[in-house]
Amino acid sequence: MPFPFVLPTTSSFSYSASFNCETHPSLPLNASTHRGVVRDALKKHKRLPPASQAPNLPSLVNSLDNYIPYLLAVDAGLSQQRSLHEAHDEAIGVTLASTPSIEWRPTVSESAVPGRETARVKIQSLEYELFFTLSTLGYTHSLLARAALHPLYVTSGAHLGAQERTTAIQNAAKHLLDAASVHDFLARRAEAHVTSPPCADIAATTTRALASLALAEATLLAVLKDDPYPAVVAQNRNKNDTEWMYKAPDIPKVRAHLFARLCLAAADHAAQASALAKATTKGTSKLNEGLMRYIEDLRMASRARACRFFGIDAELSGQTGTALGWLQCGLQELGHEPKEAKKGLSLSRMKKEWSDKREDKKVEKGSGWGADAGKLEETRVIEMLEEKWTKMNDTIMTQTVPSPASLLSGLPSGREIHSIKPYEAPKLSAQSLEAMRAPLTGLTITAKII
Numbered sequence: 001m002p003f004p005f006v007l008p009t010t011s012s013f014s015y016s017a018s019f020n021c022e023t024h025p026s027l028p029l030n031a032s033t034h035r036g037v038v039r040d041a042l043k044k045h046k047r048l049p050p051a052s053q054a055p056n057l058p059s060l061v062n063s064l065d066n067y068i069p070y071l072l073a074v075d076a077g078l079s080q081q082r083s084l085h086e087a088h089d090e091a092i093g094v095t096l097a098s099t100p101s102i103e104w105r106p107t108v109s110e111s112a113v114p115g116r117e118t119a120r121v122k123i124q125s126l127e128y129e130l131f132f133t134l135s136t137l138g139y140t141h142s143l144l145a146r147a148a149l150h151p152l153y154v155t156s157g158a159h160l161g162a163q164e165r166t167t168a169i170q171n172a173a174k175h176l177l178d179a180a181s182v183h184d185f186l187a188r189r190a191e192a193h194v195t196s197p198p199c200a201d202i203a204a205t206t207t208r209a210l211a212s213l214a215l216a217e218a219t220l221l222a223v224l225k226d227d228p229y230p231a232v233v234a235q236n237r238n239k240n241d242t243e244w245m246y247k248a249p250d251i252p253k254v255r256a257h258l259f260a261r262l263c264l265a266a267a268d269h270a271a272q273a274s275a276l277a278k279a280t281t282k283g284t285s286k287l288n289e290g291l292m293r294y295i296e297d298l299r300m301a302s303r304a305r306a307c308r309f310f311g312i313d314a315e316l317s318g319q320t321g322t323a324l325g326w327l328q329c330g331l332q333e334l335g336h337e338p339k340e341a342k343k344g345l346s347l348s349r350m351k352k353e354w355s356d357k358r359e360d361k362k363v364e365k366g367s368g369w370g371a372d373a374g375k376l377e378e379t380r381v382i383e384m385l386e387e388k389w390t391k392m393n394d395t396i397m398t399q400t401v402p403s404p405a406s407l408l409s410g411l412p413s414g415r416e417i418h419s420i421k422p423y424e425a426p427k428l429s430a431q432s433l434e435a436m437r438a439p440l441t442g443l444t445i446t447a448k449i450i
Helices: 027-047 050-078 126-153 162-190 204-224 229-237 253-279 289-316 320-333 347-365 375-397 404-408 430-435
Strands: 019-021 094-096 102-104 121-123
Touching: 019 027, 019 050, 027 050, 050 094, 050 126, 102 126, 121 126, 126 162, 126 204, 162 204, 204 253, 204 289, 229 375, 253 289, 289 320, 289 375, 289 404, 320 375, 320 404
Parallel strands: none
Antiparallel strands: 019 094, 102 121
16 A cells, blocks of 8 residues: 556657747747656656665656646647746747647556556547646655555564654655645546547546545555554564564544544545446446456455454443454455354465465565555454454453444444645746747757657
């Protein structure tokens, strides 16, 4: 968690060959130059080994932020709108010289040939260039959130302190909310279109689904910031950790109930994202199975975490039997069979142990981890608490454990903590616009455009 997006790549394109700007003659050339930087940055990022991709993300965001103002300025000129810059509204006149031909490689659409890279799609609209560019920015913010959270799950290094953990989670949440803002901006823009998009990546339902997904992930991080149990489980599995004696984590009763409702809100956002993702179709084009499965897994993990916090709330009130019932609800939401159904040697248990080791290796390598949206992590936490509370209930409390169905029927509504803020696109400065008023020189005209 968050989802490991693959960044798209694109073909070369010269704005000067397709657009003329009488008011700012240098605008097409500058747009081409900054787009060339983005194209090269995306190609370079794709070729980097997984361990080197995370440190490269900030420079990629910088390249995109430098290009987007020029792209929006050309778009505003075509639409006869006022330009976007810092000082004042200024008209930009852009005319179409020839139909643009640009190629982008989709990364969240299902490949027509299983196991092969998705073929590039050709677009002939500046609007879809904007969609692909901003979608790439949204994916990059999600990957930055993954990079910030990765140290929390590594078990081979030193255990993170409370302050470091909080800082990492806050940075990740900020990136996810930025991603949600970008996708929400695209969703609102796409809903005004009457033409069908060339692929599922930039469909209105996809952008809306990705906005809901990022909001769900950010909501869960608001809970993770004050949830000590995942850190305790990770600490127990850290072979280099010497703090083997620690006090059992305490969560105030009110906060446990609040956290449960936040998790239910995250589950609602994930369910909305799942419904929208399933509705994204264009002929044979649809979202890839990995993303679809991740969204559904996130919904399940969010509901399981809510059940776990309701169990913590009950245990703090001395209702150990009810607490165990909530843990069973959590395991049921995660798709685990009850213990009573397991007899003799359990193949599912052996499979689970193998999956645990494989996931740990992915975390250490920094590639492909968290593709289950946190289901494995939540399973470990619930099983730890279930073992502890079962021993307590069998020896001290001896309370009846209610059935999961009776508990799930009384689930309250979710509670929101975040809202998606409007996306604020980077703007051209007044000085930049003024400089582009200068006529093109012969040297500039013959300059190589990437």
